[in-house]
Amino acid sequence: MIRITPTITIDESELRFEFVRSSGPGGQNVNKVATAVQLRFDALHSPSLPDDVRIRLVRLAGRRLTSEGVLVITARRHRTQQKNREDAVERLIDLVRKAAVAPKKRRKTKPTVVSKEHRLEGKRRKSKIKRMRRRVAAADE
Numbered sequence: 001m002i003r004i005t006p007t008i009t010i011d012e013s014e015l016r017f018e019f020v021r022s023s024g025p026g027g028q029n030v031n032k033v034a035t036a037v038q039l040r041f042d043a044l045h046s047p048s049l050p051d052d053v054r055i056r057l058v059r060l061a062g063r064r065l066t067s068e069g070v071l072v073i074t075a076r077r078h079r080t081q082q083k084n085r086e087d088a089v090e091r092l093i094d095l096v097r098k099a100a101v102a103p104k105k106r107r108k109t110k111p112t113v114v115s116k117e118h119r120l121e122g123k124r125r126k127s128k129i130k131r132m133r134r135r136v137a138a139a140d141e
Contacts, residue, residue, distance in 0.1 A: 002015075002089065004096045004097055005097065005100050008049065009048060010048045010092075010096070014042065014046055015040070015041055015092075016039070016040040017037055017038070017039055018038040018040065019034040019038075020034050020036045020038060021033075021034050021035075021036065034081070035076070035078070035081050036075065036076035036084060037074070037075045037081065037084040037088045038072055038073070038074050038088075039072070039074075039075070039085075039088035039089065039091075039092060040071070041073075042068075042069060042071075043058060043071040044058065044070075049096070053100050056098075056100075057095065057099035059099075060095060060098055071092070073088045073091050073095075074088070075091065
């Protein structure tokens with residue numbers, strides 16, 4: 001079990017790891033060893049996630065989510081499978097933790113009388129400056 005928050009845990013059997021060849025520098029090692037990891041987690045059908053967290057996770061995942069609702073995280077920062085695997089799991093945990101935080105409700109507020117006055121005074125000042133920049137009308141002779 002992977003503990004995300006005190007109330008959310010994900011069973012390791014829900015995670016699928018696929019090892020692929022990594023791109024980038026590394027010489028022959030890159031061509032021979034599949035060190036990059038693709039972690040797949042079915043976020044849409046996971047019994048471990050509460051509905052509200054699932055909805056936020058889908059929104060946060062963006063392009064990392066397939067059309068079937070599977071979250072794909074690719075880790076290739078390190079040179080070993082084990083470190084890349086740990087990195088992918090950490091990134092999944094971070095993503096689910098962010099999704100677990102409920103956004104604060106916005107409370108409507110009204111601008112104060114003083115702030116309205118400041119705003120209007122600023123508008124008056126700016127208007128006066130622009131008025132002064134205008135071309136002076138020709139004086140009637």
